[in-house]
Amino acid sequence: MTKKLLLKDVAKLAGVSEMTASRALRGAPDVSAKTKAKIEEIARTHGYVPNRIAGSLSSQSVNLVAVVVPSLNSFVFPEVLSGISAVLKDSPLKPVVGISGYDLAEEESVIREMLSWRPSGLIAAGLEHTGATRRMLQQADCPVVEVMDVDGDPVRHCVGISHLQAGREMAEQILARGYRNIGFIGTKMPQDFRARKRFDGFTDGLAAQSVTLSDLEHYSGESSIQTGRQLTAQMLARNPGLDCIYYSSDVMSVGGLMHCLAAGLSVPGDIALAGFNNLQILQGLPLQLATTDACRHEIGERAARIILKSRETGGAEGLVFDRLTPAISLGETL
């Protein structure tokens, strides 16, 4: 670990000024091919790593896009991220992830932290924020996109699906197939607003045809196959008349399916199952589970494109409000 190398040192070694070295290393014009080659050579062999803190302060530009999501364990946000990365791939921008842990206070502090680095854009999941967060997002002098959800008041741009609609449509599909003794298993994390909206949409959809939920189960903590299996077992034990269960997440419905396999129940003969998200883990199971696609990848792509376009136009473009259509896939379990 030698003495730390500055641009100044590289320049000295190359026998040029700092400015020329800076230009050469950034690929800026006004440097002859020969000097540029020499400077690059020196920088490479000596392992010079430019200090982007100084560079960004000076140039007043940071090629980072802040992405704030509730969690990375839930299988759902990594796919949003991959959509973002795919679009940013051939641009100078790089995504940086922050995790809010389904906690609005934590989200506020994470967003504050990210904005303090003056990113070129910010993408955040959800439309619900603390007042302070909303204020920060409004004042931020970079494009801001709220993603995943469209049921609410976005601060600026917005790309997502309606979870109310997703819940309602699943209710309609379930009713259309004749199920009437319906249970719901969902998270009780008070701040998973989208799960809550699906629940509300679902019960609305049932109510529209005068059906009410026969059973209801809430769990805390992250969704898991294990939890889905246990809660399904419990619900069916106390309520054997149930003919259908809707889960707030595919991970949970997979657990439900596992219970049915283990208990020798026929799906959908004895009990129908439906989840949400269209996660990749649904592929390859013994039965194709019913679900609603949450358009995760596309949401990420579109959000990233908004950031890119906003850079081109200098932030002078109009507000984007992209409401994608969540496609139901009935599978074999309804």
Add this chain to the structure above:
Amino acid sequence: MTKKLLLKDVAKLAGVSEMTASRALRGAPDVSAKTKAKIEEIARTHGYVPNRIAGSLSSQSVNLVAVVVPSLNSFVFPEVLSGISAVLKDSPLKPVVGISGYDLAEEESVIREMLSWRPSGLIAAGLEHTGATRRMLQQADCPVVEVMDVDGDPVRHCVGISHLQAGREMAEQILARGYRNIGFIGTKMPQDFRARKRFDGFTDGLAAQSVTLSDLEHYSGESSIQTGRQLTAQMLARNPGLDCIYYSSDVMSVGGLMHCLAAGLSVPGDIALAGFNNLQILQGLPLQLATTDACRHEIGERAARIILKSRETGGAEGLVFDRLTPAISLGETL
């Protein structure tokens, strides 16, 4: 979007100097409680977000820890991350994730990018890097921890398990249970070095008792239940005599289990299955799959602690080489 607010403005509004405002907002000493309250009040109501780029340049310190992992979809790295986050939780440090996509060239550019922000520490997955990457890691003037793997030459600190050993021990367990017609299904991603080491360790373990693999299948792309199921079906179709399959990942072995369920094969009666990682998705399945725990959470925790300790001691502490013991869990499928 009002004019951008600087520390200078906050200070002016509060009727104090920039320095006092700076101290107040950072919680530094030498500010009376009254002035501090006033400054904080003003900063809050006006939505001041400090510019950490300037702050970090001036203070020569960045409270970020760079974490470079191959992927976030694979279910395995988010858990390492959560270990890191847990430890960093009550420290000023925050993790920042970079994704290398199982590509050493991309890893080099991601690490260069992260180091250019002069983080307080760097955690990278794996021991294999390009020459340039190794040089950067050596020269970095922050603690560097390579995680996940211990089979190789770490640049500085290292925390992980031996994948060679994991493969070998699984071979021993499988042989001890009398299986002799053994197949292997694993990734052919040329740069998933750890999967390759498990494979090598596995065949070594078999060879030690003069057993050779009966069948072998490689796939490209990310692991998935779907792929695991398909490849298992193929392998069993062409090689019905197989009595055991070892997979390079739990995700794949779950797919294998799904095939067996669908095909009416008894596990382990007709065919035994074993995977690797001890992922959460194994919980709740009809059968408890055999696997090896990769100690992901603990690896993350330990890596983060090394960074923290190194900050305290000013980097003067000795090298850490933590070789954790991967625990085999036999489950019900061997």
Add this chain to the structure above:
DNA sequence: TCCGGTATCGATAACGGTTGCGATACCGAT
């Protein structure tokens, strides 16, 4: 009243690059 000590605050100089613009060198054309 004077003094030393502490609490509180401010002026100034970095931090390591980049922007802006002026300076120099070099070229062919006149």
Add this chain to the structure above:
DNA sequence: ATCGGTATCGCAACCGTTATCGATACCGGA
């Protein structure tokens, strides 16, 4: 030989904050 134009380079100021050190005010004790 002179000139205008272009390619190449360097000087100085600045980006927004913090470290350092010195200044001031205030307090109790002698």
